[in-house]
Amino acid sequence: MEENQSIEEDFEFVVKLLSAFFGKARIRSTLKKIYETEATGWEKWWQIELAMFLSEHEEVVEWDLEEVFLTDLRTSIDKDRMAIDVCFRRKRNASNHFVFLELKQDLDWKRCIVNMLRDAEKFSTSHKRSESGLDVRSFFLVGVYPSVDKKQVHDYIEEAASNRDVDWEFMETRFIPDTEYSFTVV
Numbered sequence: 001m002e003e004n005q006s007i008e009e010d011f012e013f014v015v016k017l018l019s020a021f022f023g024k025a026r027i028r029s030t031l032k033k034i035y036e037t038e039a040t041g042w043e044k045w046w047q048i049e050l051a052m053f054l055s056e057h058e059e060v061v062e063w064d065l066e067e068v069f070l071t072d073l074r075t076s077i078d079k080d081r082m083a084i085d086v087c088f089r090r091k092r093n094a095s096n097h098f099v100f101l102e103l104k105q106d107l108d109w110k111r112c113i114v115n116m117l118r119d120a121e122k123f124s125t126s127h128k129r130s131e132s133g134l135d136v137r138s139f140f141l142v143g144v145y146p147s148v149d150k151k152q153v154h155d156y157i158e159e160a161a162s163n164r165d166v167d168w169e170f171m172e173t174r175f176i177p178d179t180e181y182s183f184t185v186v
Contacts, residue, residue, distance in 0.1 A: 010099050010138035011170040013059070013090065015185055018142065021053045022176040022183060031179045035146070043103055046144070047085050050103075054088050063088040067100065067130045071122070082122055087134060097137040109145035109182075110156060116141040116186060117160055140185050147175055147182040157186060 021027060027049060034042055047065055054063040066083040087098040102119045106112035120141055128136045150173045157171060173184040 007138050008170065010090075011140065011172075011185065014099065014101065014138075014140055014142075015172045015174070017054075017057065018183055018185065019174055021050060022174075022179075024053070028176065028178050031144075031176060031181055035180045038107065040105075040107065043085070043105055046103055046105065050086055050101075054086075059091050061089045061091055061093075064098075064134075067098075067132065067134060069123075069130050081131075084123070084130075084139070087130075093137060094135075096133060096135050098134045099137055100139045102139070102141050104141065104143040106143070106145050109143075109148050109153065112143040112145040113153065113157055113160060113184070116143045116184075117157075120161075120186070142183060142185050144176075144181050144183045146180050150182070153182070153184055157184070 022031075030045075033039075051063055051065055054060045064087050066085065067087050068081055068083050071080055071082055084100045085103045086101045089095070089098050102116070102123065104112050104115045104119070106115065123139055130136075153173050154171055171184070171186050173182055175182050
């Protein structure tokens with residue numbers, strides 16, 4: 001029960017955090033330009049911008065990028081390691097308990113969701129402690145894609161997740177103001 005409560009609190013915190021991040025005028029301006037030019041492959045930009053945002057956030061004590069986890073080769077023979085894009089530790093949490101975020105972006109919302117769920121499956125085969133000793137307090141997937149109806153996205157996630165070995169309890173989609181994009185956290 002206590003673990004579920006901390007995951008729910010972390011989920012709500014992540015949604016608020018991302019809403020504030022995407023609420024920044026500079027971020028929205030860049031997203032508008034990305035949309036206009038149909039630029040792809042901007043996840044690294046997003047990681048770095050989010051990390052800089054985390055470094056200024058009063059509720060975040062520390063953060064890291066590309067934290068590496070060993071995977072269980074009995075269930076995944078592709079790779080023996082995977083890196084999670086962003087992690088951070090909230091105030092008043094144990095010094096090695098981090099919230100992990102895997103970021104995805106795509107011009108096709110369905111492909112973005114499928115890639116998010118694929119990463120959830122990969123993560124389910126990993127150890128719950130990173131190579132550097134950070135424990136997973138919570139793990140969430142975040143996708144950004146051109147906006148479509150929220151219900152359509154959530155229905156698609158439920159259907160796609162039921163066909164995969166993916167556990168999820170929480171899901172939220174928000175429009176990013178003054179842009180053509182939305183973000184979804186699962």
